[in-house]
Amino acid sequence: MCIDCSRLSRRHFLALGAAGAVACHGIMPAAAQQTAPTPPNAISPDDALKRIMDGNARYASNISANRDFSAGRMARASAQYPIVGIVGCADSRVAPEFIFDQGPGELFVVRLAGNFVDDGGLASLEYAIRFLGISVVLVLGHSGCGAVDATIKVLTDSLTLPGHLPELVSFIKPAVEAAKHQNPTDLLAAATAENVRFNVAKLAASEPIVKPSTQAGKLKIVGGVYDIATGRVNLV
């Protein structure tokens, strides 16, 4: 993205989508740049959150919408208008589009084992907030999370992990330590919820894009835990 592109207003960039980059370089006719229709994802944070939670209720009740995921492919080629950003775990059982009964183009998903926010994930979310117009970011933990469980074992059983896994543990460790201080009956569940809350707080305090967007009422940061057995997401 060039410097001139970054100076485009959010609304302008949203309206033009991928074509905005072309317009920015002076290729698109001026008339096209001046007509900026309201993008389809321009809904309030509360409405966006309701949309995905309604979708989760359908999924948990086994009444997900019948979707042809190839439908609308051509229309999606020129731009994307996601409504919600998801910070999810890489766990193969935690696929956000299924869990929230959403189609392609509706969720902007960042996934790492342990659903934490690192610099790359934060930059990705900043892009979706500033240039794609998402109005909610949901940090999504889940039951039986192996990354959180491994972090607990590292801290309590002196488990040593191979390769780059200690790097991953370093992001989850603060939440596990906080949960341990609560002496919960179920440390894994408590640490999973604490990890969600920790990353929600980290995101909400993030400058210079996330925090000002939340203060302006354009963005909500929320957390939830997905129960693999029931299919339900409970906000925490």
Ligand SMILES: [Zn+2]
């Ligand atoms: Zn996990």
